[in-house]
Amino acid sequence: MAPAASEEKNPVPNLTPQFLYGVKKGVNGGLNFLGDNLLMYPAGSGIAKVSTERYSQEIISLANKGKEITAVALNPTRKLIAFSEYGERPLVIIYDVELERKRKILRCPELKSFEIISLAFSHDSKYLLAQENK
Template identity: 30%
Template sequence: MSAIVAQSHHIFGIRAGVTNNVFYFDEQTIIFPSGNNCLRYNIDQKWQKFIQGSEKSHGMLALAISPNRRYLAVSERGEKGSITVYDLQQEQSKKRKVLTGGELPVQEFLCMAFSPDSKYLIAQAGAPDWTLFYWVWEKQKVMATMKTSSQSNPISQVSFNPQDNTQICVTGNGVFKLFRYAEGSLKQSSFQKLEGQNILCHAWVSEERVIAGTETAKLLVFESGDLRWEMSVEPKPASQEAER
């Protein structure tokens, strides 16, 4: 008697707590985590395709899609933290590479990003070491590593300058740092002391300018690594609006 194997046809709901957990693959298809899978969901035709998580995964932590929309990176927690890169142009989203911390004891990668040309991948490992990894991911080659923070200042996001594969922005609780890759190492080119400013997200708006959002509803604008201005975007209380 042959064994009966259950297969997924539909999964409903999105997994919370995953960094960068929903984005467009194309104009009709979105990708998001649900359970221990990533779903490719066509919003017009209502079909789903599954990208299954690793068998021994303890849960997904972060996603990243390459600028050319061909590759998907999935970070998972396990006995050792790992990142799996999938080729989205293949019918079944073929697994291309698996990246780990190698000899470094990395339990999780909290956030990651592809370079503008999709050839490189950066990923931020968690506590206690907070090590940033810079890979040529197709060769599974670590180009450089760098400790970016301390246990009391967690990192929330890393990104590449959209015009430069060698420049990286790292933000977090009291942290805004720029790094540049040169001669086989990452060198810090800018550091701002931001006590009491918990940066939750950032975006490059030009080759030199980054805008960041904080936990207290402030927007911070950095140019060439220096803080130029800040603005509060917290909505006014209803009583104040009524008086106007």
């Protein structure tokens, strides 16, 4: 059966956000400079990377749609970002800034809380500390 003429003329547009404004309050470590012209902050249900040089913004999405960010950490070399998601089993996402991709998603079944309230990288970035809210 052929689609109706009205369906062909009015396709559903695919909308993608161009800019998210506002910094989400209550996020530990929420605002970071990745370089002289690159700013990172939680916005909506993702992380916004804003270039002040090119006047552009990129959104790093969470692993689970609709969740919220509770903590953010930047490693000492400013090449890795770690951020945590609120949820029954909170998780931590490690994002590589240079390669622009998620490097690792960490899950910890021992956590008894719904949120991780603080994240911190070690001085050599070999370890990541996550503190839960009890």
